[in-house]
Amino acid sequence: MADGSDEAVFQQIVNSPGLRLFVLERDGVVVATTYLNVIPNISRSASPYAVIENVVVEESRRGTGLGRQIMAGTLQAAWDAGCYKAMLMTGSRDASTHAFYRACGFSADVKTAYLARPPRTKG
Template sequence: MFRAARPDDFEQIIRLYRQLNADDPVLADGSDEAAFQQIVSSPGLHLFVLELDGVVVATTYLNVIPNLSRSASPYAVVENVVVDESRRGTGLGRQIMAGTLQAAWDAGCYKAMLMTGSRSPATHAFYRACGFSADVKTAYLARPPERATPPPSTGGAPSPAAS
């Protein structure tokens, strides 16, 4: 069953996210659950799940973003597409992506975008089979700078923060 995530789905979704990003730290301070609660209660943010026999086996995260261009039509960004490792290759990924894209179209989005860091040809074939095209736009990614301590002063001109 394709449906919106409910507040009690947190543990099952986190289990899938750990399959997606095994190197992510386990957060003991509850900030992940707080972010989850914020997502499920915010308009325009849609966390979807695919449930089989009471178990969440796939998830996607759809962000519907208001827009001033394109006749003020919103656009969508899809993130965190995960199918349980034991069920990959069974059509569940296409099923949850179809529901996710339909939700974007129902919200009036004029386009839906996603990015993947995967180099796997199978991943790219999957997204093409879901209706995405890699040859229409170019994506660029910026990350925040590393937070390093500033180097010690060398006795030259003072830094702007030192005035």
């Protein structure tokens, strides 16, 4: 962003314990990303859990294995951090997106996700 807010947010992510940004580059260009949040937990013998967000592969490179590669690294980082589970949500209704997540080891029939957003302010 021209106002520099993207750099400020990036620095906030980099400096936050438990948060990791994964990036795959090809020829100096970012082609895939994931974001891992390791969250401390009071149950499961205090084992943390992971939430994965911002799973993005450049559209022209989808289906080339880059997504599986970055997800494998992201999940391994979660397991290395002692996480007992890793979760993600997708807003996609695309069958290929769901097939991708299943191929990466995720199951859609274990939990139900709900999402709340702040109310819009009038103005």
